[in-house]
Amino acid sequence: GNSVTQMEGPVTLSEEAFLTINCTYTATGYPSLFWYVQYPGEGLQLLLKATKADDKGSNKGFEATYRKETTSFHLEKGSVQVSDSAVYFCALKRGQAGTALIFGKGTTLSVSS
Amino acid sequence: GAGVSQSPSNKVTEKGKDVELRCDPISGHTALYWYRQSLGQGLEFLIYFQGNSAPDKSGLPSDRFSAERTGGSVSTLTIQRTQQEDSAVYLCASSLASTGGEGTEAFFGQGTRLTVV
Numbered sequence: 001g002n003s004v005t006q007m008e009g010p011v012t013l014s015e016e017a018f019l020t021i022n023c024t025y026t027a028t029g030y031p032s033l034f035w036y037v038q039y040p041g042e043g044l045q046l047l048l049k050a051t052k053a054d055d056k057g058s059n060k061g062f063e064a065t066y067r068k069e070t071t072s073f074h075l076e077k078g079s080v081q082v083s084d085s086a087v088y089f090c091a092l093k094r095g096q097a098g099t100a101l102i103f104g105k106g107t108t109l110s111v112s113s
Numbered sequence: 114g115a116g117v118s119q120s121p122s123n124k125v126t127e128k129g130k131d132v133e134l135r136c137d138p139i140s141g142h143t144a145l146y147w148y149r150q151s152l153g154q155g156l157e158f159l160i161y162f163q164g165n166s167a168p169d170k171s172g173l174p175s176d177r178f179s180a181e182r183t184g185g186s187v188s189t190l191t192i193q194r195t196q197q198e199d200s201a202v203y204l205c206a207s208s209l210a211s212t213g214g215e216g217t218e219a220f221f222g223q224g225t226r227l228t229v230v
Binding site for chain 1: 146148154155156158161169172204206208218219220221222223224
């Protein structure tokens with residue numbers, strides 16, 4: 001079946017450190033891939049997405065590249081800020097009608113000044 | 114409406130009672146999802162609607178859980194004979210299209226925090 005595996009957290013970094021949150025997936029065909037973010041006390045919101053192999057999604061300094069050969073969509077940011085502290089969810093959706101959006105378990109990021 | 118609206122925002126109920134949670138998706142969004150978020154458990158998929166039908170309800174944890182969607186719009190998630198393990202935040206999301214590609218971004222509501230005492 002379809003599934004998403006994320007690195008377990010929490011991830012604790014100092015401000016301006018480099019961030020990587022690993023995400024790998026299992027799916028048939030060519031799914032679309034997403035990163036969602038949930039800031040403290042707020043709802044889930046889309047951070048970035050990629051809809052085909054080798055696409056790079058980017059937003060707010062975050063990037064993730066759709067790697068079909070390694071079935072991965074790792075999230076990276078060159079210099080994190082305290083305001084990036086949140087829970088990050090990797091997700092996939094197969095390009096087929098009648099399929100749901102499947103999420104990983106989430107990774108908590110805590111950035112200190 | 115401007116976003117996905119869920120009600121109530123908080124619900125405290127006694128064990129054994131039935132509860133109904135409501136989701137009002139973004140107008141025109143054909144796909145609607147329900148998820149459950151428990152502390153430390155991530156986002157658990159419950160059910161997915163495309164229009165009024167549910168092609169995937171594989172995530173419903175037991176027959177105490179059911180959901181319906183009418184008029185391709187509002188959805189209700191019903192939990193019968195609630196148990197303490199049902200306590201969680203129930204999230205609803207909607208999206209414009211069901212297939213992969215540009216339209217599949219899901220927009221989430223703020224959730225309903227259910228506490229069973």
